Amino acid sequence: MQHNLTVTPHGSPQVPGPVSNAPTPLRGLVQARQSAILLMILQTLGRHKWAILATTIVGLLGGLAATLLTPPTYRASVRLAFDPNGTSDTDISERSGSSSRRDTTDPLYDFTSVGLLKARSLAERVVRELKLDESPEFAPQTLPRATRQKVAVSTIQRNVEVVQQRATRLVDINYLAKDPQVAAAVANSLANSFIQSAIDRQLDKSSYARRYLRDQLEQMRQRLEASERALVAYERQRQMVTIQRAAADGNSTSQSINNADLGDIVTQLAEARQRRIRAEAQYRSQINLPAGARQTAAAGQLQGNLATARAKLADLRSIFKPDYPEVVALQNQITALERELSRTGSNDLSQLAAEYRAAAGEERALQGRLNQLRNSVLTERAGSTQYTVLTRDVETNRALYDALLQKYKVVGVTGTVGDSNVSIIDQAQPPSGPVSPILLLNLGIGLIAGLFLGATGAFAYDMMRDMINGPRDLEDRLNMKALGAIPYDSDHDDIMTALDNPRSLVTEGYFTVANQLRFATPHGIPRTLLLTSTIPGEGKSSSTYGIARSVARMGKRVLVVDADLRRPTFRMTADRYSGVGLVHLLTEQATVEECILRGPHGIDFVLAGGTPPNPSELFASGKVAGIIEALAERYDMVIVDGPPLLGLADSPLLASFVEATLLVFESGKIRSTYAQSSVDKLRNAGANLIGGIVTKFAKKNDEYGYSYGYGYGDKYGYRYDTDTKISAGEAKRRNIVLEDQREGA
Numbered sequence: 001m002q003h004n005l006t007v008t009p010h011g012s013p014q015v016p017g018p019v020s021n022a023p024t025p026l027r028g029l030v031q032a033r034q035s036a037i038l039l040m041i042l043q044t045l046g047r048h049k050w051a052i053l054a055t056t057i058v059g060l061l062g063g064l065a066a067t068l069l070t071p072p073t074y075r076a077s078v079r080l081a082f083d084p085n086g087t088s089d090t091d092i093s094e095r096s097g098s099s100s101r102r103d104t105t106d107p108l109y110d111f112t113s114v115g116l117l118k119a120r121s122l123a124e125r126v127v128r129e130l131k132l133d134e135s136p137e138f139a140p141q142t143l144p145r146a147t148r149q150k151v152a153v154s155t156i157q158r159n160v161e162v163v164q165q166r167a168t169r170l171v172d173i174n175y176l177a178k179d180p181q182v183a184a185a186v187a188n189s190l191a192n193s194f195i196q197s198a199i200d201r202q203l204d205k206s207s208y209a210r211r212y213l214r215d216q217l218e219q220m221r222q223r224l225e226a227s228e229r230a231l232v233a234y235e236r237q238r239q240m241v242t243i244q245r246a247a248a249d250g251n252s253t254s255q256s257i258n259n260a261d262l263g264d265i266v267t268q269l270a271e272a273r274q275r276r277i278r279a280e281a282q283y284r285s286q287i288n289l290p291a292g293a294r295q296t297a298a299a300g301q302l303q304g305n306l307a308t309a310r311a312k313l314a315d316l317r318s319i320f321k322p323d324y325p326e327v328v329a330l331q332n333q334i335t336a337l338e339r340e341l342s343r344t345g346s347n348d349l350s351q352l353a354a355e356y357r358a359a360a361g362e363e364r365a366l367q368g369r370l371n372q373l374r375n376s377v378l379t380e381r382a383g384s385t386q387y388t389v390l391t392r393d394v395e396t397n398r399a400l401y402d403a404l405l406q407k408y409k410v411v412g413v414t415g416t417v418g419d420s421n422v423s424i425i426d427q428a429q430p431p432s433g434p435v436s437p438i439l440l441l442n443l444g445i446g447l448i449a450g451l452f453l454g455a456t457g458a459f460a461y462d463m464m465r466d467m468i469n470g471p472r473d474l475e476d477r478l479n480m481k482a483l484g485a486i487p488y489d490s491d492h493d494d495i496m497t498a499l500d501n502p503r504s505l506v507t508e509g510y511f512t513v514a515n516q517l518r519f520a521t522p523h524g525i526p527r528t529l530l531l532t533s534t535i536p537g538e539g540k541s542s543s544t545y546g547i548a549r550s551v552a553r554m555g556k557r558v559l560v561v562d563a564d565l566r567r568p569t570f571r572m573t574a575d576r577y578s579g580v581g582l583v584h585l586l587t588e589q590a591t592v593e594e595c596i597l598r599g600p601h602g603i604d605f606v607l608a609g610g611t612p613p614n615p616s617e618l619f620a621s622g623k624v625a626g627i628i629e630a631l632a633e634r635y636d637m638v639i640v641d642g643p644p645l646l647g648l649a650d651s652p653l654l655a656s657f658v659e660a661t662l663l664v665f666e667s668g669k670i671r672s673t674y675a676q677s678s679v680d681k682l683r684n685a686g687a688n689l690i691g692g693i694v695t696k697f698a699k700k701n702d703e704y705g706y707s708y709g710y711g712y713g714d715k716y717g718y719r720y721d722t723d724t725k726i727s728a729g730e731a732k733r734r735n736i737v738l739e740d741q742r743e744g745a
Contacts, residue, residue, distance in 0.1 A: 043476060044462050045455065052454030059450020063442035072434035073176050075161075076183035078191045079426040082169040117173060117194055123156040124149070125193045126186060132156070137178060156186065170425065180430040187428035195422050213408040220404055224397040231390040262373040269366040276359035283352040306337040468665045468675050474692050477672040478679050481691035483516040483662070484509055486543065488696055495542050499549050506546065513543075513693055514550035517660075520690040525551065526660035527632045530563075530687075532642040532651040534678040538666035539695035541569040544641040545603075552602040556636040559596070561606045561628075563654055564643040565615040568608035581609020585627050586618040592630055606631070615643075619653040628657050645678040655687030663692035 045052065116122065132138045132152045139151035161174035173190050177183035313330045320327050468474065471482030486509040498506035517525045531547070533540040541564075548558045562570045563582060584590035585606070597605045612618060631638045640658060642651040655661045661682055665675060682689050 040477075044458055047476075048454070048458035048461070052451065052458060055454035055457065056447060056450035059446035059448075059453070060443055061446070062449075063444070063446025064439075066446075067437045067439045067442045070437040071178055073178060073436045074180040074183045074431045074433075075174050075176050075435045076180065076187040076428040076431055077172050077174045077426075078187045078424065078428040080171045080173065080191055080194070081423050081425050082171065083421045083423070116197075117162045117171070117190070118157065118160065120153060120157065122190065122193055122197060123153045123160075125197065126156060126189045127152045129193060130185060130189055132186075135182075137182065156190075160190065173428075175428075176435070180432075184428040184430045191424050191428075195424070198422055210408070213404060217401070217404045217408055220397065220401045224394070224401050227390065227393045227397050231387075231394050234387055234390055262370070262377050265366060265370045265373055269363065269370055272359065272363045272366050276356070276363045279352070279356040279359040283356040287352075302337055302340055306334065309334045309337060466672050467668050468670050468672055468694065469667050470694055470697060473672065474665070474694070478675055478692070480663075480679060480689065483691040483693050484513040485667075485694045485697040486510060486513075486539070486546070488698070495546065499546060507550075510543070510546035510550045511553070514547055514554065516691070517547075517551075520660055525556070525637055526658075526690070527636070528628055528638045528640065528658040528660070530640045530642050530651065530654050530658045530661045531664055532655070532661065532678075532682075533644050533664040533666075534670050534674050535646050536567070536644050538644075538664050538669060540644070540664045541641050543664050543693060543695060544639050548603045548639050549601055551637055551639075556602075557604075557634075558602065559604045559606065559631055559635040559638045560599075561631065561638060561640045562608045563640045563650070565608050565610075565612055565618070565650070566643055566648070568611065569641060570605060570607050579609065581607035582627075583609040583612050583618070585609075586621065586623050588623075592627070592634075596634075604635070616649050616653070619650055624654065625657040645681055646674065652681055652685035652687065655682050655689075656685050659688060660690045661687040662690060665692055665694050667694050667697045669696075 127133055127138075127149055132155075133145065133148040134141070135152075138155045139148035141148070143151065156175075159176040161172075161176070163172045163174060164170075165172070173187055173194075175183050175187040175190065177186065309330060313327065313334060316324070316327045316330060322328075468477070471485050474480050474482040487505045495506060498504040499510070501507060514525075517529070520526055529547075531540050531544045544560055548560050552558045560570075561582060562568055565583060578594075580590040580595050582595070585592065585595055590609075595606050595609070597607065599605050618624070628638060628640070638658075640654060642654045645651050663675075663678060663682070679689065
C-alpha cells in the first residue's frame with residue numbers, strides 16, 4: 001500500500017539533548033587542538049605566501065625609501081654635574097654662621113633640576129641668545145617676529161633630550177639638528193643658559209630678601225622712634241631726669257638722678273662706716289694703755305711690720321725687676337709704714353679721738369642723706385609703673401632693630417654674589433656622523449612591518465571569509481573528503497521538479513554524490529548511511545531524498561528513515577495512515593512491517609511517528625542498532641535523516657550505529673570553526689565519517705572545478721505546490737511530496 005508523504009515545515013523549537021558521553025582524555029584534546037591550530041596557521045600562510053612576500057618586499061622598499069628621503073639628523077651632547085651642596089667661595093653667609101646648604105636626601109631635588117632643563121623659559125633664553133628666530137631651520141621667515149620666536153622655542157623643546165645617568169648626579173643634554181654645528185651650539189647654549197638662570201634665581205631671591213628686610217627695618221625704626229617719644233613725653237610730664245650708663249654687654253641703660261645718687265651714697269656710706277670702725281678700734285686700743293706705753297706699743301708694732309715688709313722686698317728684688325707690680329706694691333706699703341711710724345711718734349690719744357669723732361660724724365651724715373634719697377626713690381617708683389613699661393618697650397624695639405639691621409647688612413653683601421650648584425663637565429662638540437636615518441634599522445622595521453601586515457591581512461582575509469563555501473573548503477579547512485556539491489538549478493523552482501528532470505544540475509549533483517558513495521566502503525555503497533548537518537536549514541533532508549532518488553535509479557532498494565524526532569521532516573498525507581513510525585519501533589509499540597511506507601521511484605520510508613519528550617534517551621537505549629540492522633537486511637541501502645549536531649547528542653549516537661556518516665553543509669552559511677566542531681564531535685563518537693557535501697553551491701564559490709551556472713538563492717525552497725506546479729493526476733501518480741523547510745530561518 002502506498003501513501004502520500006510530505007516534508008513539512010516544523011515550527012516546534014529544538015530541544016537540546018545531552019552531551020556526547022564518549023570524550024577523549026583532556027591532554028589528548030589539548031594536544032590535538034594545538035596541532036590543529038598550528039596546522040591552520042601554516043595552511044593560511046601557505047595559501048597567501050605570495051601576498052605576504054609582496055607586502056614584505058613593499059616594506060623593505062618603504063624602509064629604503066624612508067632612509068633615502070629622510071634628511072640626516074645630528075646629535076650633540078653636553079654633560080652637566082649637579083652638586084646639591086655646592087656654594088660659592090664668596091658665600092659670606094656660610095662663614096657668618098647661617099646655613100645655605102640644600103637637602104641632599106630629597107629625591108625630588110634631582111627630578112626638579114632635570115625638569116628645569118626642559119622649561120620653556122630656558123628655550124626662550126637660548127632663542128634670544130643665538131637669535132634662532134632669524135634662522136630658517138627653526139622658523140619660517142615669512143611669519144611675524146613674535147610668531148617666529150614661538151615656533152623656534154617649540155622646535156628647541158621638541159628636539160632637546162635630557163638623560164640622567166643612573167645612580168649619579170650627571171645629566172646629558174642632547175640636541176638634535178640637521179646641522180652638526182647648530183646642534184653643538186644649541187646644546188652648549190642650553191647648558192650655559194641653565195647655569196646662568198640658576199644664578200639669576202639666586203640673585204632674585206637675595207633681592208627679594210633685601211627688599212623684605214628693608215621694609216621690616218623701616219617699620220621697626222618707626223616703632224622704636226614712637227616708643228622713645230612716648231618715654232620722653234612721660235619723663236617730661238613727671239619731671240624725671242635720667243642719665244644713660246653703659247652696661248657690661250655694650251648696651252646702654254637709663255637711670256633717674258635719685259637712683260644714681262642712691263647708689264653712690266650707699267657706696268660712700270659703706271666706706272665711711274669702715275673708716276669709723278677702724279678709727280674706733282684704734283682709739284679704744286690706746287685708751288686702756290698707760291700713758292708711757294701707748295707710744296712704745298704703737299711704734300713697736302709699726303717697726304715690726306716695717307722690718308717684715310723690707311725683708312720681703314729684698315727677696316722679691318733678687319727675683320723680679322723693680323717695675324714688677326708686686327715689688328712696686330710692697331715698696332708703696334713700706335713708704336706708708338714709714339710715714340705712719342713717723343706720725344705715730346708725735347701722735348697722742350686726743351688725735352685718735354678726733355679721728356674717731358670725724359669718722360662717726362661722716363657716717364651719720366651719709367646715713368641721713370641715704371634716708372632722704374630712699375624716700376625720694378620710693379616715692380618716684382610708686383608712680384613709675386608706666387615708666388617701666390615704656391622703658392622696656394624702648395629696649396625691646398631697639399634690640400629688634402639692631403638684629404634686623406645686622407641681617408640686612410649681611411644680605412646686602414652676600415646678595416651681590418651669585419652661585420650655582422651646576423657645572424659643565426664636557427662641552428658639546430660637533431658630531432662626526434648622523435644618528436638617523438639608519439639604513440639597517442629602517443630595513444629591519446620595513447621587513448617586520450611587511451611580514452606583520454602580510455600575515456595580518458592573510459588571517460583577516462581568511463577570517464572574513466571563514467565559511468564553508470565549497471568542496472575545497474572541506475578539504476583545506478576540515479581535512480575531510482568532499483563527495484560533491486549540489487548547485488541550484490535556475491531552470492527548476494523546486495527539488496521535486498529538478499529531480500524529475502534527469503538532465504537538471506541538481507539531479508547530476510546528487511548522482512555524482514551517489515557514484516562517490518560506491519567507493520566509500522570496500523563493498524561499495526554503504527548499507528546504512530546517516531546524513532546530518534551542523535545547524536538546521538542546510539539541506540540535510542533534501543539531500544537525503546536526492547541521494548535516495550539517485551541510488552534508486554541505480555536499481556537499488558532504498559529506505560529513508562526520518563530520525564529527527566525533535567523536528568520531523570517527512571509527514572503522511574494519506575487519510576488511512578495510522579501514524580506509526582520510528583518512535584513506535586523504539587518503544588516496541590509496532591513492528592518493522594507496520595512502520596514501512598511504500599513510496600514512489602522505489603523509495604520506502606519510515607517516518608518519525610511523533611515528537612517524544614526524550615529522543616536522546618530513546619537513541620541511547622540501544623534498540624536503534626537492532627532496528628537499523630533489521631531494516632538493512634530488507635534493503636540494499638538505508639539512509640537515516642538525522643537531527644543537526646549543534647547542541648544535540650542524537651546524531652553522534654546514531655552515527656555509532658550506522659556504517660557511514662555524511663555531513664551536509666550549506667554554502668556560505670556555516671563557519672569553519674563550527675563545522676570543525678561537528679566533525680570532531682562525530683569522530684569522537686566513533687563515527688565513520690566518509691566525507692561531506694555542499695548544498696546551494698553558487699558559481700562565485702567555484703573553487704573545485706565546477707563550471708555550472710549555479711544560482712542557489714531564495715528560489716531554492718524545495719517546495720512542491722500540487723495546486724500550481726503540476727496537475728492533479730501528476731500529483732496522484734507521484735504519491736509523495738517533499739517540502740524543504742529552511743530550518744531556523
